[in-house]
Amino acid sequence: MEVKIAVRSVHREIVIETDLSADEVEQELRNSLAADRGVFSLTDTKGMRVVVPVSSLGFVEIGEDASRVVGFGGTI
Template sequence: MEVTIGVQHLPREVVVETEEAADAIAAAVRKALPDGVLELTDTRGRRVVIPAQHVGYVEIGTEEQRKVGFGSL
């Protein structure tokens, strides 16, 4: 699942590809805001830590698998 995080005073978004469920990511975001940091782990095991006061928005992608191929369904 792809998570896009807009951070204040940065020209680019932070994009994290993770295997966590959307509900788990949303819970982590809710928990991080009063605590001070948002921490996620990507598919390669790297941890991304962002100070919560600088988070502008969090976009959580869908859990659907992408369709591959040239045929139309």
């Protein structure tokens, strides 16, 4: 699943591919926001961890994995 994290005053979003479900990512975010001086952290599919102070978060976009169709449609 792809997760996009916008950080205040940074022009590019952080894009992470994670094995967590949308509900698990949302729960991690909720836990981070509830903590005093919390940090939001996720680990990507390669084991790299991204840590962002919640005070710097702009937004978090949680996408669902969609099966991608590869090939050509139609008949010949």
